[in-house]
Amino acid sequence: MASMDNLRFEPPPPFAAGELLRAEVRAFLAEHLPKRSITDGVGSWGGSNREFSRKMGARGWIGMTWPKRYGGHERGALERYVVLEEMLASGAPVSGHWVADRQSGPLLLRVGSEEQKRAILPRIAAGECSFCIGMSEPDSGSDLASVRTRAAAVEGGFRVNGTKLWTSNAHRSEYMILLARTGEAGEQRHGGLTQFLVDLQATQGISIRPVHNLAGEHHFNEVVFQDVFLPAGNVLGEVGGGWQQVTSELAFERSGPERFLSSFTLLVELTRALGPDPSERGRIALGRFVAHIATLRRLSRSVAGMLQAGTNPAQQAALVKDLGTTLEQEIPEIARQLIDEEPDRDSTRDFVAVLARTMMNAPSFSIRGGTREILRGMIARGLGLR
Amino acid sequence: MSETREMLREAAERLFEKHCGAETMHRADGGEFPQALWRALTEAGYAAALVPESAGGPGLEMPDALSLLFSAGRHAVPAPLAETMLAGWLLSSAGLVPPEGALAVAPVREGDVPSVSRECGSWRLQGKASRVPWAAASAAIVVLARFEGRNLVAVTAPGDCRITNGANLAGEAREDVDFSGARCSAAAETLIDPAALHALGAVMRSAQMAGALQSVLETTVQYAQERVQFGRPIGRFQAVQQNLAVLAGQTAAATAAAEAGIEAAARDLDSPAVAAAKIRAGEAAGIGAAIAHQMHGAIGFTQEHRLHFSTRRLWSWRDEFGNEAYWARRLGGAVAAAGADRLWHGITAAG
Numbered sequence: 032m033a034s035m036d037n038l039r040f041e042p043p044p045p046f047a048a049g050e051l052l053r054a055e056v057r058a059f060l061a062e063h064l065p066k067r068s069i070t071d072g073v074g075s076w077g078g079s080n081r082e083f084s085r086k087m088g089a090r091g092w093i094g095m096t097w098p099k100r101y102g103g104h105e106r107g108a109l110e111r112y113v114v115l116e117e118m119l120a121s122g123a124p125v126s127g128h129w130v131a132d133r134q135s136g137p138l139l140l141r142v143g144s145e146e147q148k149r150a151i152l153p154r155i156a157a158g159e160c161s162f163c164i165g166m167s168e169p170d171s172g173s174d175l176a177s178v179r180t181r182a183a184a185v186e187g188g189f190r191v192n193g194t195k196l197w198t199s200n201a202h203r204s205e206y207m208i209l210l211a212r213t214g215e216a217g218e219q220r221h222g223g224l225t226q227f228l229v230d231l232q233a234t235q236g237i238s239i240r241p242v243h244n245l246a247g248e249h250h251f252n253e254v255v256f257q258d259v260f261l262p263a264g265n266v267l268g269e270v271g272g273g274w275q276q277v278t279s280e281l282a283f284e285r286s287g288p289e290r291f292l293s294s295f296t297l298l299v300e301l302t303r304a305l306g307p308d309p310s311e312r313g314r315i316a317l318g319r320f321v322a323h324i325a326t327l328r329r330l331s332r333s334v335a336g337m338l339q340a341g342t343n344p345a346q347q348a349a350l351v352k353d354l355g356t357t358l359e360q361e362i363p364e365i366a367r368q369l370i371d372e373e374p375d376r377d378s379t380r381d382f383v384a385v386l387a388r389t390m391m392n393a394p395s396f397s398i399r400g401g402t403r404e405i406l407r408g409m410i411a412r413g414l415g416l417r
Numbered sequence: 418m419s420e421t422r423e424m425l426r427e428a429a430e431r432l433f434e435k436h437c438g439a440e441t442m443h444r445a446d447g448g449e450f451p452q453a454l455w456r457a458l459t460e461a462g463y464a465a466a467l468v469p470e471s472a473g474g475p476g477l478e479m480p481d482a483l484s485l486l487f488s489a490g491r492h493a494v495p496a497p498l499a500e501t502m503l504a505g506w507l508l509s510s511a512g513l514v515p516p517e518g519a520l521a522v523a524p525v526r527e528g529d530v531p532s533v534s535r536e537c538g539s540w541r542l543q544g545k546a547s548r549v550p551w552a553a554a555s556a557a558i559v560v561l562a563r564f565e566g567r568n569l570v571a572v573t574a575p576g577d578c579r580i581t582n583g584a585n586l587a588g589e590a591r592e593d594v595d596f597s598g599a600r601c602s603a604a605a606e607t608l609i610d611p612a613a614l615h616a617l618g619a620v621m622r623s624a625q626m627a628g629a630l631q632s633v634l635e636t637t638v639q640y641a642q643e644r645v646q647f648g649r650p651i652g653r654f655q656a657v658q659q660n661l662a663v664l665a666g667q668t669a670a671a672t673a674a675a676e677a678g679i680e681a682a683a684r685d686l687d688s689p690a691v692a693a694a695k696i697r698a699g700e701a702a703g704i705g706a707a708i709a710h711q712m713h714g715a716i717g718f719t720q721e722h723r724l725h726f727s728t729r730r731l732w733s734w735r736d737e738f739g740n741e742a743y744w745a746r747r748l749g750g751a752v753a754a755a756g757a758d759r760l761w762h763g764i765t766a767a768g
Contacts, residue, residue: 038665042676053765120761295761303757309749315742318749319700321760322693325767326674333673347669354666407662414638414661416652 074392080124088158102153142268224273286348291355346413433492445495490628518556542596
């Protein structure tokens, strides 16, 4: 009995005011959503668009929950949730500020120095500043504690050597939050890790090389640090406290609507292709998808409510991501059986092109942000099995 | 969770814990009506939970009352609690006061349309209703019947009907009832239509399934911690852990969907959240029951183990008051008719 309490989802707090905000966001999107190909940004949170990010910043929709003195707007996690899901459902290009808004900013807010917070948070909130996540390495994916990038203490700071891999958007970001080894791991393997704030444009010795994904798109990068000097002022949080900081960051990374809406554009196009009076099979598939998404929304809003109440629902977040990414991957597999067409990225027909792009991005859904197997391990821990 | 609901839940858990022991469960499985359990839940006011205070009910808000069914599902309560609640709701809608005792409701299958006629100043029921839960064991059958294009709630005695015995996979009575002229002790018009009755029944089964899955999850996790193979508890093996994580996910989804369905039902029984509850909980029931059995191995496949009290109910309840395909067809049809550009609006409007 007690073990189940770790996985308890409180009902999402009632939130009637959210509907006003929702109408505001929809009106904004009707006016400002950039005209572009429907397949742009499929599976990658709409792609990057600095101009659009700035407009969102001007509306107060980035850094919504942060204190006003750092450029934030002191609004609730549920208000933020409304903005996020409306943006994703419309396919708006939000990936430029997504990581900074979701996890880098909140991390800075929690553990950053006053100087770091004042220098960076207002720029993120204005939509002027992108972040990437420097965690994974060639030999450290799911096993994050094994990172080998080394930051050796030197006069006035640290000298960094090593390679980060799968770093999404490094080539479009102003900053990276780097996880590096500054000391011995110790018996628990979690010691000796430190996070650094790295200015990717002003720092010498960093080279960024693209790694194209199987769809031919450039999101990933390899980022090599060669004798890179980072001043002591760039340490983020505690020296040696990196593990604790990273794991608390991940709860924010896992429960949002981006974990079940990655295939939503395809679902819209499937609905269009099926028409107003679909076959029985078509109806059943659509009804099931809607039921799943409605349920995931409730679970995700529940986590937002728990975050707002100050608890750390890390295991619930893992569960939402596991369920959500499973659905995201089912949508193309089921859609292709309902419309007898061959997927083709270059097709002028929206369903056919979106199907192709979604299908080719789908493997990443259950890998990025924690693999399915790692998440299920976390859920098992919540059940008291580990 | 509201304070009322939390207090109700704690009280219900205590009551069911006390009255749904192994002996009661096995005897009920053999067809014996659990009198002591029924007395206790009647005295607690659960059977009349959807009856307003003015008609002798406990005066609960509808969502609080329906939430009792999570606990009933957790304990596989082998009695017509949901059905009596549903009958009470239907009777109250027609201004009728529920008779004492366990009540059955008909129709429960979409194609069944009983009717009433007026003969020599008394009401008589015509037609048939299939798979009626607990018809023979009930004190009265409460029937939503057609009369001159309107809906009437009619009350009849099971003794006045021809009843063919039957049961669902869990051994719960599901009986075909032939009314053929059965006399009505009361009849009055209602604004409830058969679709609304079906919808509330579906929400009830969703909550029961979510409760059953919660108990299946707890039982299975506990078993995995106790059962030792290859020198360690099987719950230490990653393959087992991954399966139990899936079971936990399905349980959480079913619970969330049923909660949303309950909240929506109090406002609008035509809400997409009602359909979503039955679709999602029904899907979770199949996946969850399969994992629980796989994790238990042979012992869970026996009559002496208690797992089947929950899993046989899951296999039954998912097909009662419309299965996943039935509700998905309805919901998907409405979504398609509204059009692709209204899809997201429809989802957010569902709550």
